[in-house]
Amino acid sequence: MPGRWFPSTLADMTTQNIDASAAGHWLLGGEQKINRLGFGAMRLPGRSWNGPAxxxxxxxxxxxRAIELGVDHIDTADFYFFEDNHANELIHSALHPYPDNLLIATKVGPKRGSDGELPSEAGPGELREQVERNLRMLGLDRLDLVYLRVGGATGPGGGSLADRFAVLAEMRDEGLIRHLGVSNVVQEQLAEAQRISPVAAVQNHYSVASQTDAALLKTCAEQGIAFVPFFPLGGGFKEVQNERINRVADRHGANWAQVALAWLLNSSPAILAIPGTASVAHLTENVAAGSLRLTATDLAELTA
Structure with missing residues (x-):
């Protein structure tokens, strides 16, 4: 079923009057309403992939604080950890029992060793164990959204995902998963997954500084599939901040990260932004970005 975007009225850009609903809403899988600005949990265990904690x-x-600010979509993964800090355990400790409207999305596929490296991908026979571990750590009977993350640590690629996605589709049929997604994929892999089971969301790298997946984003928007960029502020990929984004930020009295998030939200109604942080102050600034409406001049300058 298609997703749908509900625009919000422009909110006051002060942090006292803003919450995540200012970014508008999306119906995930055509049925589950969430704010378009959520929270990514990757930076909760460590300030980077390799720490410090x-x-x-x-x-x-x-x-x-994210929940207080209206965030109702948290993106996590079992392989988000640093030393003894695990994102899923932190989410459970902070928020369980969860608000009724909270959607928790997770990813399976990568196999991460205790040394922090991602040496390989789980095969079809290992995915059920990964899903069940997410269920246990999060304290859930059913996961709202599970992505199959494929390919290496950088760009999309890899071969067929059919055998692995079929395992998740079976678990969806069993009632252990509500919605399915794919991550780090190309157009052909998305189509392959759709032949097996409905796909509610795609999570690929996309930002104002890296727009190579624009065609895939267009496909998702046309089909009512949410597009959820990872590293929306650059992360370990191309640096987002530059002179153009700084000029736009100055015009709006915002910071560069708020403009980068606003650009994502303005560039397609299918985009759900999930910036991550370990700082309450940065969280508040990120949520405020949901009310920033860029002009046609701003968008043209940033997309050039």
């Missing part, structure tokens, strides 16, 4: 109290405070 985030103070546990700070991580819990960020999650609790």
């Amino acid at each position: 985030v103070d546990r109290a700070d991580a819990l405070a960020v999650l609790q």
